[in-house]
Amino acid sequence: MYAQMIKSESSNDDPQALAEFQARIDRGERIEPKEWMPEGYRKTLIRQIGQHAHSEIVGQLPEGNWITRAPTLERKQILLAKVQDEAGHGLYLYSACETLGVTRDELFEKLHSGAMKYSSIFNYPTLTWADMGAIGWLVDGAAIMNQVPLQRTSYGPYARAMVRICKEESFHQRQGYSIMMKMAQGTPAQKEMAQDALNRFWYPSLMMFGPSDAESVHSTQNMAWKIKINTNDELRQRFVNETVPQAEYLGLTVPDEHLRWNDDKQGYDFSEPDWDEFFEVLKGNGPCNEERLGARRKAWDDGQWFREGLSAYADKQATRRTAAE
Amino acid sequence: MALDGRDPVKIDDALRPAMFDWLCRLGDNALILGHRTSEWCGHGPALEEDIALANTALDLIGHCQMWLGLAAEVEGQGRTADQLAYLRDAMAFRNVKLVELPNGDIGQTIMREFLFDAFHFELLTELSTSPNTRVAEIAAKALKEVAYQLDRASDLVVRLGDGTEESHARMQAALDHLWPYTGEMFTADAVDTAMTEAGIAPDLSDLQTRWTATVKDILDEATLTLPERRFDVHTGGKQGRHTEHLGYLLAEMQFLQRAYPGAEW
Ligand SMILES: [Fe+2]
Numbered sequence: 001m002y003a004q005m006i007k008s009e010s011s012n013d014d015p016q017a018l019a020e021f022q023a024r025i026d027r028g029e030r031i032e033p034k035e036w037m038p039e040g041y042r043k044t045l046i047r048q049i050g051q052h053a054h055s056e057i058v059g060q061l062p063e064g065n066w067i068t069r070a071p072t073l074e075r076k077q078i079l080l081a082k083v084q085d086e087a088g089h090g091l092y093l094y095s096a097c098e099t100l101g102v103t104r105d106e107l108f109e110k111l112h113s114g115a116m117k118y119s120s121i122f123n124y125p126t127l128t129w130a131d132m133g134a135i136g137w138l139v140d141g142a143a144i145m146n147q148v149p150l151q152r153t154s155y156g157p158y159a160r161a162m163v164r165i166c167k168e169e170s171f172h173q174r175q176g177y178s179i180m181m182k183m184a185q186g187t188p189a190q191k192e193m194a195q196d197a198l199n200r201f202w203y204p205s206l207m208m209f210g211p212s213d214a215e216s217v218h219s220t221q222n223m224a225w226k227i228k229i230n231t232n233d234e235l236r237q238r239f240v241n242e243t244v245p246q247a248e249y250l251g252l253t254v255p256d257e258h259l260r261w262n263d264d265k266q267g268y269d270f271s272e273p274d275w276d277e278f279f280e281v282l283k284g285n286g287p288c289n290e291e292r293l294g295a296r297r298k299a300w301d302d303g304q305w306f307r308e309g310l311s312a313y314a315d316k317q318a319t320r321r322t323a324a325e
Numbered sequence: 326m327a328l329d330g331r332d333p334v335k336i337d338d339a340l341r342p343a344m345f346d347w348l349c350r351l352g353d354n355a356l357i358l359g360h361r362t363s364e365w366c367g368h369g370p371a372l373e374e375d376i377a378l379a380n381t382a383l384d385l386i387g388h389c390q391m392w393l394g395l396a397a398e399v400e401g402q403g404r405t406a407d408q409l410a411y412l413r414d415a416m417a418f419r420n421v422k423l424v425e426l427p428n429g430d431i432g433q434t435i436m437r438e439f440l441f442d443a444f445h446f447e448l449l450t451e452l453s454t455s456p457n458t459r460v461a462e463i464a465a466k467a468l469k470e471v472a473y474q475l476d477r478a479s480d481l482v483v484r485l486g487d488g489t490e491e492s493h494a495r496m497q498a499a500l501d502h503l504w505p506y507t508g509e510m511f512t513a514d515a516v517d518t519a520m521t522e523a524g525i526a527p528d529l530s531d532l533q534t535r536w537t538a539t540v541k542d543i544l545d546e547a548t549l550t551l552p553e554r555r556f557d558v559h560t561g562g563k564q565g566r567h568t569e570h571l572g573y574l575l576a577e578m579q580f581l582q583r584a585y586p587g588a589e590w
């Protein structure tokens with residue numbers, strides 16, 4: 001899940017308007033940009049969609065790290081296309097956010113200043129080629145788990161963005177799994193890399209869903225607004241149930257000695273990730289926080305003259321057109 | 326029949342070594358420029374530009390697969406496009422020096438793309454009607470994409486050249502820096518001449534005339550000044566004498582194939 005721990009904003013709107021708004025959502029109606037919405041709903045959505053958009057963009061970096069080292073021409077093309085898709089996802093989501101009255105530049109500003117977050121997962125390093133497999137399989141897999149229900153979210157532009165994005169994410173997951181498969185069935189060195197990638201990415205992937213929020217007020221409000229559809233624990237459980245058999249099929253071991261099938265709940269019992277580590281990563285103390293944010297800031301700063309050049313040319317052209325009229 | 330079910334390449338055996346070399350030039354230009362362009366992925370100056378650069382890189386790597394695939398077939402030693410890309414050392418690479426230079430800023434990247442695309446476009450236009458059908462097929466496929474790339478790069482050169490003072494200065498600096506590498510694209514050697522004489526490839530001096538016209542037009546519109554310096558100072562890439570930069574590029578690109586020989590990915 002690319003949006004973690006989204007706090008809901010309170011609304012100071014007229015109680016009757018709020019009740020009518022809630023009734024629309026309860027009837028399953030979609031909220032569209034021009035329609036009235038509570039201030040809290042709007043702000044919470046900006047936070048969530050914005051964080052999701054930032055995650056797509058920052059998420060280009062760990063995989064981008066291997067594009068120039070991809071082992072075959074075909075793998076290079078697949079990876080390049082995948083990372084490009086993520087940029088496209090960012091674009092759809094920033095556009096969805098713009099319908100709520102905030103510009104892409106404002107959102108970038110908040111990302112660069114640290115005022116807005118991106119998913120904790122992208123602060124982990126990609127150390128071997130197997131990480132391209134593990135990320136596609138686990139990270140895109142976890143994103144799908146979260147985003148499939150969000151296709152039914154109450155805000156129209158967000159829901160529609162999710163539909164397009166989910167299709168591509170399932171491709172990504174299959175491609176990632178195919179890399180894992182090649183490696184797991186490959187030479188002993190390749191299999192070791194695959195197992196190591198699973199060992200490193202397993203718990204950070206579980207963290208993607210965020211800490212348990214069953215009791216959280218934010219979660220309750222966001223679920224009532226259908227900005228959030230399932231609790232973090234529900235999604236994490238689904239993810240584990242689906243992923244463990246896939247790991248077994250690869251012949252790899254999930255790094256959790258407490259992992260067991262539980263017949264009563266028809267799901268696996270599993271160990272929680274280290275939530276202290278999670279909060280440290282959110283605070284900026286993950287292995288790659290500085291590199292990731294630094295790379296985004298550098299791209300933005302280095303690109304300033306480029307963006308200014310283009311807009312100066314557009315202004316000149318507009319002036320020339322007016323002069324010619 | 327070739328492996329993919331297409332007709333085998335019909336050429337004189339005497340022409341094979343030259344044609345192999347010549348196809349490697351086409352494939353290596355695409356591979357190395359594609360590689361450089363892909364370095365931008367995730368680091369572009371705007372999201373739209375990031376996506377467009379990735380597109381260009383994808384197109385070029387696609388072209389490289391086709392050209393090197395055909396090169397391997399012409400060579401007839403059982404090598405594949407991947408083996409040519411990942412297991413040759415720098416001296417066996419046949420790309421022009423222009424494409425292996427480091428990216429520099431985004432202006433330099435775009436200026437390089439423009440200077441190369443303008444050549445690439447003319448070359449592929451000619452090759453798409455080559456009597457050698459296998460060559461013509463690949464060229465026709467690649468031409469559609471390269472026509473788009475040339476449009477995009479020309480447009481950006483104009484807008485940035487005629488943008489702010491800073492963007493103008495950067496584009497002029499990029500042009501000045503790259504200019505002495507452009508002549509290599511038009512410097513014919515025995516390989517080029519053999520391919521032209523065999524009727525497969527066009528005469529490079531014809532391409533140069535059209536390239537010069539396009540470049541002058543666009544640079545004019547971009548308010549940039551054509552350097553007075555010779556344009557063929559840095560040659561030799563096509564014969565395997567490269568800049569220092571190519572070795573590092575290959576070390577990175579070929580790392581996995583070299584570190585784990587024979588592994589499948
Ligand atoms: Fe994505």
Ligand SMILES: [Fe+2]
Nearest residue numbers: 086140169172
């Ligand atoms: Fe993805």
